[in-house]
Amino acid sequence: MPNKHQNASKISRRNFVKFGGAVIAGSTLNIPPLKNAHLSQEETEAKIKEYRVLGRTGFKVSDISMGTTRMREANVVRYAYDSGINYFDTAESYGNGNSEKMIGEALQFMDRKKVFITTKLHFEENATKEELLERFTKCQERLKTDYVDALYIHSASTVKILNHTGFHDAVKELKAAGRLKHTGVSNHGPRGDGESMEKVLCAAAEDGRFDLMLLSYNFMNKEEAEKVLAACKKNNVGTTAMKTSPGMLAVSPLDPDNLTKDQQEYLDRIMKRGTSKEKAMARLKRRVNRQLASYENSKTFVEKHGIKTQDQLRKTSIHWVASNPDMHTTCVSFSSFDMIDMIVPVSGVKLSAADQQFLEDYKLVFNAQYCRHGCNNCVSSCPHQLPVSTIMRYAYYYEMQGNEKLAMEKYLKLRDKNASLCFDCSAPCTASCPHNLDIPVQLTQAHSLLTLV
Amino acid sequence: MKNSISLLLILLIVISIPAHAIDFPTIKSFTPESEVAKYNPETLYEYINGGADVFLSFGFKELLTKDFSYQELQFSVDIYDMGSRVNGFGIYKVERPVDANFLKIGVEAVVSPPYQCLLLKDSYYVKINIFEGEFRQESGKDILRKVSAALPGSDKQPTEFSVLPVKNKIAYSEGYSREAFLGIDLLERCVYAKYKKDSASFRYFSIVSIKEEPSKITWQKISEKWKHAEAGKSTVLYKKIPYKGYTGIILSGDKILGVADCKNLEQVLDLLNVIVK
Incomplete structure (x- = not known):
C-alpha cells in the first residue's frame, strides 16, 4: 500500500480538489454582472499616503496592502479600499475559495480599474493546463471580475516548478483572452525537501516570465530576503512582503494548579501519546523554563524601549518593512477595522531612528535563538550536506510541539544523513550562519533528542 | 433560579467536551488505498499551504488523512480535529459554500459536486475530495453517511x-x-x-x-x-x-x-x- 506522502501523482484532478476550488460547479466562465456600484466612502480614520510602482506591471500600488487569510467580513476589504489600499491578495485555498468570494463581494463597491487583485494556485508537477484553466475560471467567478491582475504560483518550493509547462501554457491562453495580466511566484521558505526562498525567488526574478514576487520579509530575515529584492530590482520585478512581523514579547510562568490554555493543550498533546502525567508535566516545566530564560534575556530590551504590547512590536515591524523603497508593497493580513486604523498610519512615514534602534536591539536579543524559516545558507559549508534547518525543525516538533513520534520518524528517514556526523566534524559551519547560531552544538543536541541517545 | 442556571451551565460544559482524539476510524465498505498521514499545527502548511492559517486561528489540533475507493469512486478523507465542537463549527462555516443544499448528516453536511463533500460532526470537520469516478449528489450523501457513522461524538449543534x-x-x-x-x-x-x-x-x-x-x-x-x-x-x-x-x-x-x-x-x-x- 503506498504511503500517502508518496502518492501525490494520482491524477490532475487530485490537485484540483486538494487545493480548493471545488465550491462552484461548472467549467465555463460565468461571472454575474456587478450590481450598481455604490462608491460612497466610509469616513476612515487613516489614509494611505504613498503609492509605489509595482515593477514592470507599471501599476501604482499602496505601500500597505491587504492579505486575506484571516478576513471574515467583506466590509473590512471595503474599509481598506476607502483607506486608500488598492492591492488585495487572496488565493484559491483561503477559506476553500470563500476569501475570493468576499473580495468579489467588496469589489462591487470599488472602481475595478483602481485596484490590483492577485490570487494564487498551488499545484503539483502533474497538473495539466486544462486543470489550471478550470481552477482559474472558478477563481474568477468567485472574484466576480472580468480579469485578474496577477496569478501567483502558490508557495513554489523548487526552481523546477517555475518551468511548469501546463502553468505557462494556461497563462498564455488567459493573457491572450484578456483574463489575466501578470504572473508571479510566492515562497514562504522551504517545504519538506524544498529549496531555499532565496534560490527559488532569485531564479524566478531572473527567469523573465514572472512579473511579481511575494516573499517573507521582516527584520529577522533581512539578509536573505534582500538578495531576492536585489534580483527583483535588477529585473524590474514587482515585490510584495508577507510574514512581516515576527517575535513575541510575553511568556506565561508555570502554575501547575492553574495552567494557561496553551500550557494545558501542550500537556494534553503529550499525554495523548501515552506519556504519564508526571513526565508530561516535567516536559512542560522544561519548556516554560526555556521560554522564561529567553524572555529574561530580552527583559532589558523590553524595559529600555517601554514595550507594552504585542501590537507595538507588530506595528513597528510592519513599518520597518514598508520603509524599504525596494519593497513595493507590504501585505498585512487585516481582519478588523481597528487593525487597518492601526497600521495604515505608517504609510509614507519614514521609520524613526528610535524605532530603527528598537528593532536592531530586538534582533540582537533574539538573533541567535532560532533557525530561520526560508534559510539554508549553511548547507554549502557542510561537508556532509546535512539539511540543517530541517533537523532543527524536527527538534522543534519534538521539544516545543510534544510530537516526539512524528519528529523521530521523520529524523529516522534522513538515514545516514543525520547529525551524528557532527560529533567528529570540525567544518566551520557556524561561520556561514548569517544569524550566528552555534550550529554544531544545536545539531548534536538535536541528534541526542531525536534518537534518545 | 441562580442554582438552576449554574446547573444548566455545568451541564452545557459537560455536553460541550469534545470526543477524544481519535485514530483514523474504520469506515464500513470503504477500501483503503493509502496509509494514514498525520499533520499537526506545525506541519499543516505542508499539506494545505496558505490555507493553514485559518485552521490554526480556529484552534486546529490534528489532521488525519487517508485515500479510499468505494464503488467506482476514489477519494481522500481529511479529518480535521479542531479540539472543540464550536471550533469545528467555525471552520466548517468558513469553508462551506454560502448557497447550497445543506444536509442533516452529522451536525451538518453538504455535497458540492463536481468533486467535494464537507461534513461536521462533534469537533471533527471532514473534507472528502473525489479524484476519480463520476460523482453525483446521491453517492455524496452515501459517502457522508458512512463517514459520519464511523466518527465518534455528537451530531448536535454546539x-x-x-x-x-x-x-x-x-x-x-x-x-x-x-x-x-x-x-x-x-x-x-x-x-x-x-x-x-x-x-x-x-x-x-x-x-x-x-x-x-x-x-x-x-x-x-x-x-x-x-x-x-x-x-x-x-x-x-x-x-x-x-x-x-x-x-x-x-x-x-x-x-x-x-x-x-x-x-x-x-x-x-x-x-x-x-x-x-
Whole structure:
C-alpha cells in the first residue's frame, strides 16, 4: 500500500480538489454582472499616503496592502479600499475559495480599474493546463471580475516548478483572452525537501516570465530576503512582503494548579501519546523554563524601549518593512477595522531612528535563538550536506510541539544523513550562519533528542 | 433560579467536551488505498499551504488523512480535529459554500459536486475530495453517511448556540467567529445567526465566555471603548459599524448577548429587549 506522502501523482484532478476550488460547479466562465456600484466612502480614520510602482506591471500600488487569510467580513476589504489600499491578495485555498468570494463581494463597491487583485494556485508537477484553466475560471467567478491582475504560483518550493509547462501554457491562453495580466511566484521558505526562498525567488526574478514576487520579509530575515529584492530590482520585478512581523514579547510562568490554555493543550498533546502525567508535566516545566530564560534575556530590551504590547512590536515591524523603497508593497493580513486604523498610519512615514534602534536591539536579543524559516545558507559549508534547518525543525516538533513520534520518524528517514556526523566534524559551519547560531552544538543536541541517545 | 442556571451551565460544559482524539476510524465498505498521514499545527502548511492559517486561528489540533475507493469512486478523507465542537463549527462555516443544499448528516453536511463533500460532526470537520469516478449528489450523501457513522461524538449543534433565539432565525445561518466578529477586534469568540423579521434583517450573537476571560472581564474591556445607553435598569453598550449600521450588547447573567446590523440605536434596544426576555 503506498504511503500517502508518496502518492501525490494520482491524477490532475487530485490537485484540483486538494487545493480548493471545488465550491462552484461548472467549467465555463460565468461571472454575474456587478450590481450598481455604490462608491460612497466610509469616513476612515487613516489614509494611505504613498503609492509605489509595482515593477514592470507599471501599476501604482499602496505601500500597505491587504492579505486575506484571516478576513471574515467583506466590509473590512471595503474599509481598506476607502483607506486608500488598492492591492488585495487572496488565493484559491483561503477559506476553500470563500476569501475570493468576499473580495468579489467588496469589489462591487470599488472602481475595478483602481485596484490590483492577485490570487494564487498551488499545484503539483502533474497538473495539466486544462486543470489550471478550470481552477482559474472558478477563481474568477468567485472574484466576480472580468480579469485578474496577477496569478501567483502558490508557495513554489523548487526552481523546477517555475518551468511548469501546463502553468505557462494556461497563462498564455488567459493573457491572450484578456483574463489575466501578470504572473508571479510566492515562497514562504522551504517545504519538506524544498529549496531555499532565496534560490527559488532569485531564479524566478531572473527567469523573465514572472512579473511579481511575494516573499517573507521582516527584520529577522533581512539578509536573505534582500538578495531576492536585489534580483527583483535588477529585473524590474514587482515585490510584495508577507510574514512581516515576527517575535513575541510575553511568556506565561508555570502554575501547575492553574495552567494557561496553551500550557494545558501542550500537556494534553503529550499525554495523548501515552506519556504519564508526571513526565508530561516535567516536559512542560522544561519548556516554560526555556521560554522564561529567553524572555529574561530580552527583559532589558523590553524595559529600555517601554514595550507594552504585542501590537507595538507588530506595528513597528510592519513599518520597518514598508520603509524599504525596494519593497513595493507590504501585505498585512487585516481582519478588523481597528487593525487597518492601526497600521495604515505608517504609510509614507519614514521609520524613526528610535524605532530603527528598537528593532536592531530586538534582533540582537533574539538573533541567535532560532533557525530561520526560508534559510539554508549553511548547507554549502557542510561537508556532509546535512539539511540543517530541517533537523532543527524536527527538534522543534519534538521539544516545543510534544510530537516526539512524528519528529523521530521523520529524523529516522534522513538515514545516514543525520547529525551524528557532527560529533567528529570540525567544518566551520557556524561561520556561514548569517544569524550566528552555534550550529554544531544545536545539531548534536538535536541528534541526542531525536534518537534518545 | 441562580442554582438552576449554574446547573444548566455545568451541564452545557459537560455536553460541550469534545470526543477524544481519535485514530483514523474504520469506515464500513470503504477500501483503503493509502496509509494514514498525520499533520499537526506545525506541519499543516505542508499539506494545505496558505490555507493553514485559518485552521490554526480556529484552534486546529490534528489532521488525519487517508485515500479510499468505494464503488467506482476514489477519494481522500481529511479529518480535521479542531479540539472543540464550536471550533469545528467555525471552520466548517468558513469553508462551506454560502448557497447550497445543506444536509442533516452529522451536525451538518453538504455535497458540492463536481468533486467535494464537507461534513461536521462533534469537533471533527471532514473534507472528502473525489479524484476519480463520476460523482453525483446521491453517492455524496452515501459517502457522508458512512463517514459520519464511523466518527465518534455528537451530531448536535454546539451548545453555545442554545442562547440564541429560535424565532425568526434563518435556517443554516449560524456561524462562529473566533476573532474580529463584524470586523471588530474586541468581539472574539462569537456565536451568531441571521434573522429576518418583517422587512428587517439582523444578526443576534453571543460572546462565548472562557476560563481565561469570563464575561465580566470582556464586558469591562468593551465598556471602555463603546458608547453607553440605558435600557431600563440595564446598560447597553453600542457602536456604529462601518457600512453595517449599529451593533449593541447587553450583559445578561453571565452571558454577553448582542445584536448587529441595526438601522439605529432604537432598533438595537428593541431587539436586545427581545433576546433578554
